[in-house]
Amino acid sequence: MKGLITLLLLLIVPLSSDALEVFACEPEWGALVRELAGDNANLTVAITAFQDPHRLQARPSLIAATRRAELLVCTGADLEIGWLPLLLRRAGNPDIQPGRPGHFMAADYVRKLEIPALIDRSQGDIHPQGNPHIHLNPNNISRIADKLAERLGALDPGNGSDYISRLQGFQIRWETATMGWEERGESLRGLRLVTHHRGFSYLADWLDLDIVATLERKPGIPPSAAHLASLLEQLSPNPPAAVVRTPYANERPSLWLTERLDVWALRLPYTVNDADGPADLFALFDMTLTALEEVNNERL
Amino acid sequence: MLALILLSTGTLHAQGLSGEVADLRQMLLEMKNDYESRIAGLESRLDRAERSARSASRSADDAVEIAEQTAIDLTAGASSPNTYNPAIGVVLVARYANVGPGWEDIPGFIPGGDLGPGSSGLSLGESELNLNANIDSRFFGNITFALGDEDGETEIALEEAWIQTTSLSNGLTLLGGRYFSGIGYLNKFHIHADDFADRPLPYQAFLGGQYIADGLQLRWIAPTPLFLEVGAELNWGSNFPSTSNSATSPDLWTLFSHVGGDIGLSHSWQLGLSYLSADVVDRGGEDVGAPPAEVFTGDSDITGLDFVWKWAPDGNSTVQNFKFQGEYFSRDERGVFAGLPYDGDQDGWYLQGIWQFRQGWRIGYRHDEVDADNGPLFSGTILEDPGRSSARDSFIIEWSASEFSRLRMQFIDDRVLDESDSQILLQYIMSIGAHGAHEF
Numbered sequence: 001m002k003g004l005i006t007l008l009l010l011l012i013v014p015l016s017s018d019a020l021e022v023f024a025c026e027p028e029w030g031a032l033v034r035e036l037a038g039d040n041a042n043l044t045v046a047i048t049a050f051q052d053p054h055r056l057q058a059r060p061s062l063i064a065a066t067r068r069a070e071l072l073v074c075t076g077a078d079l080e081i082g083w084l085p086l087l088l089r090r091a092g093n094p095d096i097q098p099g100r101p102g103h104f105m106a107a108d109y110v111r112k113l114e115i116p117a118l119i120d121r122s123q124g125d126i127h128p129q130g131n132p133h134i135h136l137n138p139n140n141i142s143r144i145a146d147k148l149a150e151r152l153g154a155l156d157p158g159n160g161s162d163y164i165s166r167l168q169g170f171q172i173r174w175e176t177a178t179m180g181w182e183e184r185g186e187s188l189r190g191l192r193l194v195t196h197h198r199g200f201s202y203l204a205d206w207l208d209l210d211i212v213a214t215l216e217r218k219p220g221i222p223p224s225a226a227h228l229a230s231l232l233e234q235l236s237p238n239p240p241a242a243v244v245r246t247p248y249a250n251e252r253p254s255l256w257l258t259e260r261l262d263v264w265a266l267r268l269p270y271t272v273n274d275a276d277g278p279a280d281l282f283a284l285f286d287m288t289l290t291a292l293e294e295v296n297n298e299r300l
Numbered sequence: 301m302l303a304l305i306l307l308s309t310g311t312l313h314a315q316g317l318s319g320e321v322a323d324l325r326q327m328l329l330e331m332k333n334d335y336e337s338r339i340a341g342l343e344s345r346l347d348r349a350e351r352s353a354r355s356a357s358r359s360a361d362d363a364v365e366i367a368e369q370t371a372i373d374l375t376a377g378a379s380s381p382n383t384y385n386p387a388i389g390v391v392l393v394a395r396y397a398n399v400g401p402g403w404e405d406i407p408g409f410i411p412g413g414d415l416g417p418g419s420s421g422l423s424l425g426e427s428e429l430n431l432n433a434n435i436d437s438r439f440f441g442n443i444t445f446a447l448g449d450e451d452g453e454t455e456i457a458l459e460e461a462w463i464q465t466t467s468l469s470n471g472l473t474l475l476g477g478r479y480f481s482g483i484g485y486l487n488k489f490h491i492h493a494d495d496f497a498d499r500p501l502p503y504q505a506f507l508g509g510q511y512i513a514d515g516l517q518l519r520w521i522a523p524t525p526l527f528l529e530v531g532a533e534l535n536w537g538s539n540f541p542s543t544s545n546s547a548t549s550p551d552l553w554t555l556f557s558h559v560g561g562d563i564g565l566s567h568s569w570q571l572g573l574s575y576l577s578a579d580v581v582d583r584g585g586e587d588v589g590a591p592p593a594e595v596f597t598g599d600s601d602i603t604g605l606d607f608v609w610k611w612a613p614d615g616n617s618t619v620q621n622f623k624f625q626g627e628y629f630s631r632d633e634r635g636v637f638a639g640l641p642y643d644g645d646q647d648g649w650y651l652q653g654i655w656q657f658r659q660g661w662r663i664g665y666r667h668d669e670v671d672a673d674n675g676p677l678f679s680g681t682i683l684e685d686p687g688r689s690s691a692r693d694s695f696i697i698e699w700s701a702s703e704f705s706r707l708r709m710q711f712i713d714d715r716v717l718d719e720s721d722s723q724i725l726l727q728y729i730m731s732i733g734a735h736g737a738h739e740f
């Protein structure tokens with residue numbers, strides 16, 4: 001009983017900490033905050049690599065975390081439209097409302113791809129502002145890092161110089177790494193892929209990969225048997241190198257198609273993943289390129 | 301001696317030679333170091349030059365991209381004079397029912413609102429129109445109209461009309477207007493968001509299906525890692541279980557609290573406790589089709605306990621997930637009914653489980669029942685003790701093409717009346733417009 005009471009007290013008593021409370025929606029932004037803020041931030045990440053950022057629910061633990069947050073780092077571009085507005089309304093926390101310094105939307109700072117000409121749900125669950133899966137181009141990360149460090153410095157001026165030096169260190173390492181990835185990417189140019197969802201458009205745009213089809217006939221609509229069958233017919237004469245999916249996507253449609261086309265079913269890390277994937281953003285791109293190179297070498 | 305001298309000069313000479321070699325070696329080493337550092341310097345300059353060329357080309361790219369993006373944003377802004385329009389959402393609901401005798405009140409309870417399974421045949425039910433937006437930097441506003449069809453006439457009801465603060469700090473939120481009370485678990489949801497076509501019996505018996513309050517609500521969320529919410533309401537209005545039509549003073553107040561959290565990645569839970577206290581004036585009578593004298597005046601207090609537990613493998617609910625929820629309500633009423641002293645106790649509960657077994661497909665089961673203990677005085681009136689509990693068992697199967705559409709089939713074994721009734725409901729629930737919220 002005493003143990004239980006202690007446990008309850010531990011759970012209920014506010015955390016006393018001088019660190020900046022940061023709430024990141026997706027793991028990639030959590031990883032960027034870790035790079036730029038280190039121990040200056042007390043970080044909560046809403047979702048894992050195994051959860052679909054479109055489909056999350058505003059569950060109690062997330063309401064509790066947004067209530068404490070001083071900075072919200074999310075993708076924006078309507079990726080979190082189903083749950084973030086609700087969290088913001090429930091949190092009773094003015095500091096992270098839209099328009100305030102504590103409200104940071106990464107997609108505001110990069111150019112979006114696939115901005116729909118026709119905004120209609122018959123086209124699936126499309127995002128009027130464009131494809132929100134922006135983080136798989138390292139140049140986007142670098143651009144967002146500049147803006148995020150600026151924001152961290154503004155919210156936590158006491159550690160301002162620390163954010164500047166961390167940003168500089170990160171950008172030098174990131175630049176060098178990006179050059180390496182781009183060099184490696186040369187050999188991947190034109191690699192033909194099928195993706196489950198339009199989650200890899202920015203990667204394809206960056207490395208000049210050729211995404212020939214998606215398993216979802218329309219974004220967010222689960223792949224139907226009819227669509228898979230028509231894909232099989234369409235792709236059989238000239239199969240792609242692989243069918244690519246995120247860790248959170250249903251593996252069955254990929255497996256169905258790849259078995260019949262006799263090509264790779266590739267689960268790319270998609271984002272930072274503490275369980276069995278890349279531990280940071282550098283490893284994310286390393287692992288992604290390694291996986292694509294493996295597919296590419298097999299093909300040659 | 302000579303030999304000795306020769307030897308020593310030889311040694312000296314040799315020593316001199318080896319000194320020169322050492323000097324030369326030293327010089328070489330210095331030159332090498334010098335060149336190495338120069339080469340390193342040149343390399344790093346080259347590197348820097350390359351990098352700045354790259355970043356220059358990238359900033360050029362950026363500039364172009366940002367210019368393009370700005371152009372896009374500008375055209376978007378310029379071409380839409382309706383930028384400030386609120387989010388508009390419409391929910392379309394209709395059903396086909398096959399119901400036996402049906403019922404409009406539960407034995408032993410004074411009914412509030414439209415209860416029961418409704419009538420057989422095709423009906424539109426209530427379609428909804430919702431508008432919401434931030435009013436300014438401090439307030440958020442929301443209004444919902446329910447559009448129903450009553451005997452060929454379109455009825456418009458004001459279902460919700462509330463404003464709430466977004467700028468109070470310390471976890472406080474103040475809400476006012478007409479709103480769904482925060483008591484229990486299910487009450488705050490629109491009925492079309494439920495997992496079953498109708499509310500469970502305790503909601504129908506104690507809250508008229510849904511307690512829509514007119515008043516004020518204050519909620520506070522604790523600054524803790526564990527979710528802890530406390531709320532209180534002060535309500536006026538005429539919606540059941542409130543009976544006051546006068547706006548002079550509140551006749552109903554509530555207190556509620558929820559705690560919740562995660563267990564690992566796959567489990568989330570929430571537990572709630574609620575209390576509602578109403579000053580009831582003349583409930584029943586002609587309003588519910590009973591003799592005019594059969595009215596209750598007095599205190600009505602409801603205590604509620606609710607829990608919900610959700611599971612999804614690794615928290616990924618896309619393909620499979622499971623939701624288990626239950627609520628218990630107990631009501632204590634004291635006062636006067638039909639001129640006689642009345643002290644009634646009623647309670648009710650439901651338990652339900654919903655399993656999404658593959659993407660787009662869900663099945664579920666619910667048991668709900670209520671029980672009235674009103675004492676022996678009231679036989680022949682609407683409060684007559686039925687001597688048994690009213691219960692139902694319901695099964696659903698649902699298919700969703702996307703999160704915006706839902707087709708549902710519900711089978712009910714209804715034992716509210718003495719004779720049990722098998723009912724079938726077919727229902728569609730479709731939403732268009734603004735993206736709905738994924739509430740827990």
